[in-house]
Amino acid sequence: MTRTTESMTPELHDxxxxxxxxxxPVLRDLAEETLRALPDQAGMQIGPxxxxxxxxxxRVLGAQSAVEIGTFTGYSSICLARALPDAPGALLACDISEEWTGIARRYWERAGLSGRIDLRIGPALETLRALPAGHAFDLAFIDADKDGYIGYWEELLPRMRPGGVLLADNTLSHGRVIDPAETSAAVQGIRDFNDHVLADDRVEVVLLxxxxxLTMARLTG
Incomplete structure (x- = not known):
């Protein structure tokens, strides 16, 4: 038995x-193309x-609708959309890059998911604020600019159904969150976000x- 999480060596990860x-093959080929086409940004893609x-x-949540903030080349959107009903716009995908999401669109088509994904290009806060009153999500995923996480959280939480789950990526920031010498805006943004979520009495939260x-928060109200 152990009371702590095991360290993840490359061999243990394999x-x-x-x-x-x-x-x-769709996700495998997408990961390979992302690495070839965008070698400097490929690390932004989530792992398998x-x-x-x-x-x-x-699937366990029985989610009917979801939203992601930060689509990149579409790996996470495929993973989410596959679990949603085959309904128009079941996943709202928000990004600011036509280049990156151009790759995503091709793989959504190949995966047969284009009809389930509503891609909005532009600042995600503006997209969320423009949603009609009463629009609610079962699941949300934040994986965008780290110093913007709190803003996305505050726009998303009122738009989640009771019992809905919100995920936020990169909340350990490669271990830099506990390094006092690390003062970059991105890392400080994650620190502030982690503290903000922990203090929010609208949710129960675990950092996985x-x-x-990966922070997982469930709306308790």
Whole structure:
């Protein structure tokens, strides 16, 4: 037994991935193309075990609608949309890059998910604020500019259904959150976000050691 999470060596991570339901050719090819086309940004893509977790979570929740803030080349949106009903706009995807989401669109088409995903290009806060009154989500995923997380949280939480779940990525910031010498805006944004979520009495929260840290919060009201 152990009261702490095991350190994840590369070898242990390989074992973990090998004992998780494998990715299909669409996700495999998307990850490979992202690495070729955007080598400097490819690290922004979530890992296969996180993608599988998000798909399973959406299915366990019985999610009917979801939103993601930060689409990049579409890996996470595929993982989410696959678990949602085959209905127009079941997943609202928000991003500011036509280039990155151009890759995403091709793979959504290949996966047969284009009809389930409503892509909005532009600042995500503006997209959320323009939603009609009463629009509510079962599941949300934040994976965008780190110093903007609190703003996204505050716009999303009132738009979540009771019992809805909000996920936020990179909340360990490669361990830099506990390094007092690290003062970048991105890392400080994550620190502020983590503290903000912990103090929010509208949710119960756990920070999971998946990928670079995945915060999972459930709306209790």
């Amino acid at each position: 074992y973990l991935v090998a004992h998780t339901t494998p990715v299909d 075990e996180q993608g599988r977790f998000m798909t399973m979570l959406a 050691p998946i990928g670079d840290g």
